[in-house]
Each structure stands twice: as C-alpha cells, then as structure tokens.
Amino acid sequence: MWAKPKHRPACVYCNETAVRIKATYLRTVKHTRVGDRLMVLHLRVPKYHCKQCNRFFRHRFPGIRPRYRATESYRLEVFEAHEGGVSQKRLTRTHRIGSATVERWYQSYVRRRVSELSGRSCPQVLGIDEHFFTRKRGYATTLVDLKNHKVFDVVLGRSEPSLRSYLKRLPGKENVRVIVMDLSETYRRIAQQYFPNAMIVADRFHVVRLVNQHFLKLWQQHDPEGRKNRGLLSLMRRHHWKLSAVQKERLHQYLAQSPTLQALYFAKQQLNGFLGMKSLKRKRARRMLPQFLALIAQFEQSPARALAATLKSWLEPIVRMWRFTKSNGITEGFHTKMEMISRRAYGFRNFENYRLRVLALCGWDGVMHRT
Template identity: 45%
Template structure:
C-alpha cells in the first residue's frame, strides 16, 4: 500500500484525488480483484457503473467522504447479477466501519449524543444505533473468545447489596478474562457451559477452599488444580502467628518484632536484626 493511501485506514483502496476543506471529499479506486458474491468466480462482466458517496472517519476536526466508482456485474458461472461490494463498507450502508468505530469510541469515552451529532452532522438516533451496533460486536467478540490455558479463579465481596462475584483471570497474560456475578455452583454453571476451549485449559489456580474443585473437575477435565500462592502464604502467616502466640502470648502486641521474625534475614535492616537477636536470646 502506498504511503499516501495509509490515511484511509482501509486496505485495497487508492487515492485518486482530494478536494474540499470541510467536508473533505476523497476520490478513491478499488484495486483488488472483484469476485462474485454468490459463487466466488473472478470472470465477470460489467453491466453498469455508478458513484457511491460514503461517510468516512474524521480527519482531524474535518468530516470526510469517500467517492468511489462501483459497478454492477453479471456472473456467467451462476447467471446472477450483483452490485459490487467493498471491504470496510457494509451492505446498503452509507458510512464506513471506521466511522462507526469512531462514534462508538468517543461515545464510550463520555462524549454525549448531542455533541457527536452536532460535530459529525448525524442524527441522535443514528449515533445511538451505531453505538448499539458497536456494543453488539464487542460482546460477540468477548463471548466467542477461547478460554485461557492458565486460568485463575477468585471470589470477591463488594457489598451486601451486590454480594459476591467470581473473577476469571488469564494468568499467562496477567489480565482479567471475565467477571461473573455469584460464587456458588448454581451461579457459575450457566457461564461455564458457554466457555469455548475448556478442554484446552492446562492449569486452574484457586484458593484453598474446596467450593470450586468440583466445578473445575467437571468443566475443565484436562486441567491441573493448583493452589494460589497468595492464599498459601496468607495461611502460612496465620499458622505462624498462632505458633508465636502459643510460645509467647504477649508477642501479638509487638508488631515490629513479628515483622522481624517473619521477614527473610537478607531483607532485614540492622535495627530489626538486632531486635530479633535480642528477643531470641531471652
């Protein structure tokens, strides 16, 4: 793709001419091979031509239009007629997918319908319709993604009204995969059934509770269950504190000394090293 054509953000198009200031009219041509939309045949006959004017994403603060010459074709292989289709432009649409994504992006960032409609010369209903369209595409992308191979599960309590929620994490990429309301088997079974690629999950990391183990064995048959390091270390700290209190009941009031006893010797300051040494001599 030539450098000047990169500004279109649409592959397969070449800029022929640019005119106007606001809006900017960009005359483009389609350079890829046209195929029959019914059978995929490349040997086509041109029967007619017409100019399509398509709304495109803004260039800075200026609105832009694509002016492209389209053809009506006849396919001798399947004996059918059709109008030329273009990538990045939906059927019967007068705006590119790039402009729809732009509206969805700015509306998600908090720009109101009124401001978007005024700046882009659109109707409020059009802005709302495009936003719902973008949201549906985003939801389908999330709903059909494959389950991560290294999965982490943990429960969180927000408040009494909301209750508990279960967080699914992609531990290989250090990202949140999804958040599901509830923590019981009844709450999670419906979601787990819809996950794709469950048989490819290798490791599931959970806390020391046994509430998730039955669900994991049922829905992730090939996964190995491992304990979360955070919960293991927290349990070790709790057991260590109980042991300290059995030996010295007054140690729970000395937080600095407890920190010195739990910390690795290589990470202690001289002050805490001396404090720990004096306590152990007693």
C-alpha cells in the same frame, strides 16, 4: 468529496453481468477527519436491475455497510478515540455525531470482538478466582489464561450450582493441564469434577498469607499488648532474610522474652522459605519433600495445629508450587482493572454488559482490525 462507481458489478443474487441501471440516488456518509475538518463522501449510487433473475439491488461500496451513514473506518476511529478516554461530549463536537451514536458504535464493536472470542477453547494454564460484582448480584468468577495474560471469561456466581450450566457446555475442558487457585474448597471440587486432566496448583500469595494470619492469631493469644505495637507488627510480617541488622537485633530482643513465640516465629520463617521456592527440578523437589513434611509434623505438635491440618489437606497443590512459576497474581491484577472499569462506568446493573466490557478490555489487545 463527490464520487460515483465507474463499472457495473455483477448481480449479487445470481452473479450475472447483464444488469442495467434502474435509477440513481445520492448517498452521504462521513468518512474521516483530516486535521480539524470532517471529510464527507457524496456518492451517486446506482440502483441496478438484473435481466436474468429480475431482481433489484443497489451498488455496494467496500468499507461502507448498507444503510449506514458512516464508513467502517470512521466508526472505528470513533471507537478507538472513545476507548482511549475521549468523552462522548467531546466526540459529539469533533466528529459531529450524537452521544447515543457514540455509545451504539462502541457497543457494536465490543460485541463484534467478543463474538470472535466466543469460539475459543479452554487454555492449558487456567487461573480461577472470585471478585465482587454488586451487593445485589453477589460475586463473580474470573477465568484467566495465565499463559497469554488474557481474561478468558467472567461468570456470575462462585458456587458449583451457579456455575454448573456454564461449565457443562464449556468447550475444551479436557485441554486444561494446570489450574491455579487460592485455598478454596469450592473451586477445588469444581476443578476435580469438570477439569479431569488438570493439576491443581495453589497460589503462593494466598498460602503465605494464610501462614502469616495463623501466626498473628497465635501472637495475639501469647502477647496481646505486643501485638498492638505497629513497629513489631511490621517486623513480624516481613521475611527474616529481608530485615536489616538493626531490625533483627530489635526483633530478637523481643522474642527472647517468650521462647514459645520465638520457636513459632522461626518455624514460620522456615515454612515461608519452603513456600517461596519455585522452578525446582524433580530430583530436588523429592529431596525437599521429607524436610517439608517433618516441619508440618512439628506444627502438629504445637499450638499451630489448625495450620498444619490445612497444609496437609492441600499438600499436593502446595508442593506443585515448587515446579510451576505461574500464580494468580495475573488474575488479581485483572481484578484491579475490572474495578476501574466499573468505577469508570459508575457501576453496572446488567452483568452481561459488564462481561462484554471486561472481555473487550482484558481479553484481547484492544486493536480492532479493519475489515
């Protein structure tokens, strides 16, 4: 397609309309694909001279950046195709560009979108968790907006000294109202120090898993041989109210042989019943709290004293689970997606490249708006 401008623009420097054409040159840019054919624009581009400021400039076309050999719509088409899973090798055949160009265009759109996300303030409901990055660089901390189901940021490190510089300059820390985390003492100190207006809520999955782990250790101490039975292990791990009548009968026959283990099992089931409650109103939560504290006191007088000590140290975050429905399940789901991103790239050496890719895929809707 051949085209040329019909009107002379105003000077880009002084906005004066008295301009003259100094010269004309041919510019060729790729535009889009129509069917299986590539549309190429051949533009006759004038070079103007402003009589007012005595400066030169070339004609600028909307949607085509200076010195670029492809339009913005074409670059966006390549980005979306590569993001959708089309390999660089196939794009070199269908769009007539090199694989390095595909990678360069993809990275430019990723950086542009991440730069738009960089000015965000902290969300009101924040999820904090760690995930493994590399053996050389260690672990990274994930910050997730649990209200909008988006990754807010990824920071290298999981200790307070490694996160200190980032947290000090983090904008909008005072806007955070709820922080959901696992039973990590490090993250609790970080939340108390850098998010003064936030309430800490324990993640329900990690609390229930902690209870089950303590119970399995006690079972190992009481009956090492029974602990090796895979069928009994499956019954012990599951909630009692989810078992069938046959499964309950089999489990009760086994527990009747050890009264201590039977008492610990039903106490564990009662504790999991408390931990599974959510969306409680304030009055009901106040009525349930004395019963919960009495159950913890029973654990203090039993072999599960270590579990009782942990529950008491995290009492307020655990009780807040009754009032809030948000959990770090969203964060764990993003960790699975991050692992797939890393596998697709055959691993990352540079953490900043990894962070950009995670924010591009998990921090927004994946649709680039045309400019």
